[in-house]
Amino acid sequence: MDSWESLNIQPEILNALKLKNFTKPTKIQLESIPPAIHDQRDILGAAETGSGKTLAFAIPILNGILKARLADKVSDYSDSDLNSNLNSDSENESEPEVLEELDENGLGCVAVVNLPSDNIVSTNKKLWAVILVPTRELAMQVKNHIDDVAKFSDITIAAIVGGMSSEKQERILKKGPEIVVATPGRLWELVQRNEPHLMHLNKVKYFVIDEADRMVETAHFPELHLMLEKINLKRNNKRQNFVFSATLTMVHKAPYRVNIKHKKKIKKNLSPEDKLKSLIQLIGMKNPHVVNLTTANCVTSSVKEMQVMCSVMEKDGYLYYFLKQNPGRSLVFCNSISCVKRLASVLSILKLNPLPIHSNMIQKQRLKNLDKFRANDHGLLLATDVAARGLDIVGVNHVIHYDVPRTAEIYVHRSGRTARASNVGLSLLICTPNKKNIYLNVLRTMKREKELPKLEVEMSNIRKFLVGVKLAQEISMMEDKVKKESASTSWFNKAAEEMEILLDEDEMPKGMGTSDLQKHKKQINSKRKQLERLLSIVK
Numbered sequence: 001m002d003s004w005e006s007l008n009i010q011p012e013i014l015n016a017l018k019l020k021n022f023t024k025p026t027k028i029q030l031e032s033i034p035p036a037i038h039d040q041r042d043i044l045g046a047a048e049t050g051s052g053k054t055l056a057f058a059i060p061i062l063n064g065i066l067k068a069r070l071a072d073k074v075s076d077y078s079d080s081d082l083n084s085n086l087n088s089d090s091e092n093e094s095e096p097e098v099l100e101e102l103d104e105n106g107l108g109c110v111a112v113v114n115l116p117s118d119n120i121v122s123t124n125k126k127l128w129a130v131i132l133v134p135t136r137e138l139a140m141q142v143k144n145h146i147d148d149v150a151k152f153s154d155i156t157i158a159a160i161v162g163g164m165s166s167e168k169q170e171r172i173l174k175k176g177p178e179i180v181v182a183t184p185g186r187l188w189e190l191v192q193r194n195e196p197h198l199m200h201l202n203k204v205k206y207f208v209i210d211e212a213d214r215m216v217e218t219a220h221f222p223e224l225h226l227m228l229e230k231i232n233l234k235r236n237n238k239r240q241n242f243v244f245s246a247t248l249t250m251v252h253k254a255p256y257r258v259n260i261k262h263k264k265k266i267k268k269n270l271s272p273e274d275k276l277k278s279l280i281q282l283i284g285m286k287n288p289h290v291v292n293l294t295t296a297n298c299v300t301s302s303v304k305e306m307q308v309m310c311s312v313m314e315k316d317g318y319l320y321y322f323l324k325q326n327p328g329r330s331l332v333f334c335n336s337i338s339c340v341k342r343l344a345s346v347l348s349i350l351k352l353n354p355l356p357i358h359s360n361m362i363q364k365q366r367l368k369n370l371d372k373f374r375a376n377d378h379g380l381l382l383a384t385d386v387a388a389r390g391l392d393i394v395g396v397n398h399v400i401h402y403d404v405p406r407t408a409e410i411y412v413h414r415s416g417r418t419a420r421a422s423n424v425g426l427s428l429l430i431c432t433p434n435k436k437n438i439y440l441n442v443l444r445t446m447k448r449e450k451e452l453p454k455l456e457v458e459m460s461n462i463r464k465f466l467v468g469v470k471l472a473q474e475i476s477m478m479e480d481k482v483k484k485e486s487a488s489t490s491w492f493n494k495a496a497e498e499m500e501i502l503l504d505e506d507e508m509p510k511g512m513g514t515s516d517l518q519k520h521k522k523q524i525n526s527k528r529k530q531l532e533r534l535l536s537i538v539k
Ligand SMILES: Nc1ncnc2c1ncn2[C@@H]1O[C@H](COP(=O)(O)OP(=O)(O)OP(=O)(O)O)[C@@H](O)[C@H]1O
Pocket: 021, 022, 023, 024, 025, 026, 029, 047, 048, 049, 050, 051, 052, 053, 054, 055, 245, 246, 389, 390, 391, 392, 416, 420, 421
């Protein structure tokens, strides 16, 4: 039997799943949920992208909270189980408390003072589960996904992420959500501020690390390691841990220079077994039930993978050609923020309306662009790897690796943004001769013996795309120069105005004078017109 009913899940959850039209569990759900629910096992789950891993840990958590409530075991901090935890804590540690006060303007301010532990202000609600994920967008998505399945219960879920007002998030935590989905940085910041609802992290009943292999990379998340220390300190022995990723068992060779730099640390490349062992140890899992559903291919079989070789100068042209030849919702990945910015400028001159997303953008704009992308069947998102993991956007038709990914893991996660939940999709890798080694390395890590199939390119047709792109690149560079000149001239004029000085042209900053600027703008206009004519025939 592979139905939801066979899993013995609470009716509130079943009804929500029905409403979502999820007729049966996916494979990873089928193999993870029973041992988690019935045997209270820790779960270490590896399964391909888009296979439903979120509900593989979310359902056991929601089910556990509902059942405990039903049995009237523990519903809030006044219960005996948790009280004994609080008491045992207070014997051993006295943590500073955060008091919120109002200043004379009625604005909240936070004072950190040391109070005796019996004065601890708690939210009177138990924090049952902490779910850690690597990016802000993923935290919001996981929260919304669990919200949907918790629809018919009164379980509340909060997302705690950086880039948003921490005061607002403190207010949310004061309401005592049972489940917190967070990025490690912001959560750790609030833990350090002694946020009452997070004071007993070590007592949570469920702890999840999603995208675990990415999360435990020391260089990226020092806060995660600090938090793991806190969570594992005098921990709740009944805690259930869930660790998931699509690339848990994938290991790659560290680049040569990294080996040199960390000569002492990296003694050898980890085997998949070693990698799992070190994760188990770090997170403090007990005899986990391992579900490994990753396939030999690493990328889900419903992704059609392709590659195209071209020179560095032709990259933008090949991208433009592909996008015009393959209408649909496309997600383009670059290795750097500057590349995303440059491409965004060129592609918007080509009227493709690209939406950028990278970590230097303010959070609101990041979310706004994601929403616009979701809403448009022909949307074009230009992203750094901040969008490579976990994002579940229905109907992404194409993933384009504009830059060759640095590791096979990144290749797998990027490619997995398409062909999700039994849909199909296409992944195109654009490679230049100087990156061929990295591309071959990615294939080697995935144990592929053959190169990816070549994208068929109509050579007679591509020339006009290359010409159009070249024009757009020139316009982009010229506009950039004008923008910079205008900004510096306007700053200079403003400063002169404030000092009440009249300036002659020869006193203006060196660079373009007004007449040069005018000439430059004229050239831009004429190139734009030329491009316009060309775009009308590019199909
Ligand atoms: N039982 C189910 N039946 C149908 N669709 C499902 C089911 N479970 C989850 N889904 C849908 O499948 C999609 C992928 O799920 P999810 O985001 O959990 O994948 P994932 O395995 O975590 O992917 P990734 O490795 O990329 O993070 C989502 O749109 C989700 O709503």
